[in-house]
Amino acid sequence: MMKKIKLTRANKSITLKALAPYYYQQRALGHGTQEVGKLILKIDSLPADKRATFSTEEIRLMRITINRLRNERLGKGQYTDAADDMLLKLF
Template sequence: MTERKVKLDRANKSILLRALGDVYYGQRARGGSAEETGRLILRVNDLPAGGKLTMSAAEYRLAKAALNQLRTQRLA
């Protein structure tokens, strides 16, 4: 299992929480399981600004997809 460490400053933490929140509420609205997203949101929220977050490959893919979705929405 590959893990990645990501340093999150205050701005990046805020943006990631916003992106993951949009994905979480979308999953809940569709009636899907949002447990993994919810756990990741709680872990990011508990991290102090400037801290390093260790994510599994699945969590990293989820965060990356959420950030890309947020970027696409903002560009539209």
């Protein structure tokens, strides 16, 4: 299943900030990083404020990593509106 999502500049930024640590963590553990790497490149190359189509697996990966980033920021008492906004778009 595919889903179209509009990525604003803020949502692109928060998604890339969430995916990058996951990519490096998986790489350090010796796990495959090809799918995450492709998703990072796809999001980075998209123009802001345009709708893009993402697969179920890509959306699942974004949800997991953005939620992880959100929870980490909440644990530190930091601002999470951008992460919350992006998570709402994914659900």
